[in-house]
Amino acid sequence: MQVLKKIAEIVSEVELFIQYGVQASEQQIGLELLQRYRNDALALQLMRAFYTSLPETHEEAIGRIAMIRQKEGIFLLGVTTARHNYLYLATDQQALLLGEYGQEVLDPELLVFFGYTDSDDFLGKCPVLASCEEYEPASAPGSRLCPVCLVATGEYHLLGCPVEVCPWCDGQLSRCGCRFEQLGVEELTDEDKLEELERLLEEKGRVPYIREHRPSYLSEPNE
Numbered sequence: 001m002q003v004l005k006k007i008a009e010i011v012s013e014v015e016l017f018i019q020y021g022v023q024a025s026e027q028q029i030g031l032e033l034l035q036r037y038r039n040d041a042l043a044l045q046l047m048r049a050f051y052t053s054l055p056e057t058h059e060e061a062i063g064r065i066a067m068i069r070q071k072e073g074i075f076l077l078g079v080t081t082a083r084h085n086y087l088y089l090a091t092d093q094q095a096l097l098l099g100e101y102g103q104e105v106l107d108p109e110l111l112v113f114f115g116y117t118d119s120d121d122f123l124g125k126c127p128v129l130a131s132c133e134e135y136e137p138a139s140a141p142g143s144r145l146c147p148v149c150l151v152a153t154g155e156y157h158l159l160g161c162p163v164e165v166c167p168w169c170d171g172q173l174s175r176c177g178c179r180f181e182q183l184g185v186e187e188l189t190d191e192d193k194l195e196e197l198e199r200l201l202e203e204k205g206r207v208p209y210i211r212e213h214r215p216s217y218l219s220e221p222n223e
């Protein structure tokens with residue numbers, strides 16, 4: 001519930017910024033995009049970052065969010081306005097402007113994290129943002145992403161994600177008692193125990209995310 005309240009707060013915040021910061025002729029565009037992503041924490045973080053902290057906003061609205069790459073719940077996204085393109089790094093907790101698209105110098109470690117060898121490789125693979133697919137909310141029925149922690153099909157969940165299946169009992173890992181049993185403790189409070197749990201999970205073989213694990217209220221929207 002707390003999460004939903006937070007999302008509603010970000011929506012109204014972004015709405016205000018669009019009304020006061022964006023030129024009148026572009027407000028509708030910005031509000032439409034906000035409407036489209038109004039339940040998606042990651043896109044909302046991105047919009048908030050854009051409208052609040054862009055060094056020079058040009059009073060423009062975001063017209064499109066492009067999906068460039070994602071790994072382990074971290075997204076590399078393109079933001080397009082009427083006259084500019086920007087590159088952002090985003091999670092459902094925060095978003096960071098990396099620079100104007102195609103002009104920024106990217107951290108080599110960041111590029112390697114996302115599977116690029118270097119800057120040229122990166123730009124060669126996605127030279128024009130319009131050719132990248134549009135970012136799709138993880139809650140959309142066709143999404144390849146875990147709706148909670150946003151990892152992709154085949155990846156391991158972020159530890160603690162309620163969608164992760166327990167490899168010991170096939171139940172819900174965040175709900176069943178296996179983690180306490182395996183660690184021989186009554187509750188999980190410290191960092192060391194969490195690390196040990198991660199190690200035990202890997203030893204046993206963690207269950208990667210597949211679409212069939214989506215909570216049914218998300219996979220069957222019309223039933």
Ligand SMILES: [Zn+2]
Pocket residue numbers: 146147148149150151157158161162163164209
């Ligand atoms: Zn997950």
Ligand SMILES: [Zn+2]
Pocket residue numbers: 166167168169170171172173176177178179
């Ligand atoms: Zn279990």
